[in-house]
Amino acid sequence: MSARHSPSSARRGPFRPEQLVPARARIEARALARAFRGVDGLVAAGFCAAIFWVQAQRSGDALLAVNAAAALSAGVVALLTSLRALDAYVFARREPLPRHLLRVVAAFGAAATVVLAVNTIWPALPTSSSFPVLAFMGLVPLLTVLHTTWWNLIAQGRRQGRLTPNIVVVGATANAQHLIEAALRTGEVNVLGIFDDRLDRAPENLLGVPVLGDTSALIDHRVMPYVDRVVIAVTSTAQGRVRQLVDKLDVLPNPISLFVDVGRDADRDAAISRIADAALTELSGAEIDARKAFIKRLQDLVVGIGGLIVAAPVMAIVAVAVRLDSPGPIFFRQRRLGFNNEEILVWKFRSMRHEMADAKAARQISANDDRVTRVGKFIRKTSLDELPQLFNVLRGEMSIVGPRPHAVGMKTGDIESAKLVEQYAHRHRMKPGVTGWAAINGSRGPVDTPQLVRDRVALDVDYIERQSFWLDLYIIVMTIPCLLGDRSTVR
Known part of the structure; x- marks a missing residue:
């Protein structure tokens, strides 16, 4: 790959806002x-x-x-x-x-x-x-x-980049140029970059929007947590090529659309302004419902604030116990994957010996793990170690209910867990949760075999497809009895 197309290039195009804001923080x-x-x-x-x-x-x-x-x-x-x-x-x-x-x-x-x-x-x-x-x-x-x-x-x-959706375009084509022209006219979307598998024929940029790499680079590119939608701009009549791209990009948590150029500026502008409608045809990705997202966020705030108030005395006792039990900080912070593969810093009460902490979860927890302290065994078994994640909820990085966040680079055996399931990133189409559908259905604790990883991902994707206010309420209500009745799970 040439230097000009390197995915690590820090080139900026005409759309880049003052600050890149994660997709989860976008306001409609x-x-x-x-x-x-x-x-x-x-x-x-x-x-x-x-x-x-x-x-x-x-x-x-x-x-x-x-x-x-x-x-x-x-x-x-x-x-x-x-x-x-x-x-x-x-x-x-x-x-x-x-x-x-x-x-x-x-x-x-x-x-x-x-x-x-x-x-x-x-x-x-x-x-x-x-x-x-x-x-x-x-x-x-x-x-x-x-x-x-x-x-x-x-x-x-x-x-600040909070109101305008960010997109990346696949295909440095005439269609892509028309899309960018419409975006420049209307200002309704920010086109952060272009990815094209034919880099030897692709220009360095289209109307100032940089070509950042091929589609393989797109999958792991650092700009993707800030991207609301991936738009395929190859010719729609090239059905084989479109299907090939959709299959390849389906591993992404980001929604994917096809830009169908109908040839008139007014229609192109309308396609941009409606970004998921009219000339932008939905191909894949989680259904976006602003009303459901608002209700879920409201639920998070109400339950999160209420939970902090109720749990404050317990958290104070746990904090003192952790401090007295072993040397080291009270809290353990770990980088985990959130919505759209965004890296977030998740807070927990420290349950392991400080000098043996494993930030990347290269070694998952096991029975009688020598790294876990005496207090750590109790707070892990009762999930009291997870209570500080209520602060992540209030910050908007997590939700009360959702797929549990996994550590960046977490391994199952000697293999990175994310590589064991092709649709692993689909669990990042929603904010991670303090509790979740998988947790109350037996998938709690380590996922130290490939089958456990597949089971966890299947339950998480099932939840994302079915998510509703009432399902979330059911999961919240069922979490405590599930924890109290769980004596066998390694934590």
């Missing part, structure tokens, strides 16, 4: 926009209620207050409808703040017309006060401040 811009719309609605409704109260207190006339409430309520509904209709929650990448605020002002214009109309024709009173119209205009500075804040949050999130 549409979810943020829905949150902004909700806050706008609450602020407008609260303002309407406050004006109703002021009018009732000032006039002492219930009918006049009802008149104001009707006009303002209609205005709030019209305002929120107009904001959405005028794309005030789209936050186009290249739209400057003044133009965005013009949309807000235009929405106010439409809403103020509705307030005036309702205030004029409302039948509760023969004459109408101008108070509702003037009061409604008090929302203008409030919504202007809010939308200035929203615009800046979106801009900052994009600069």
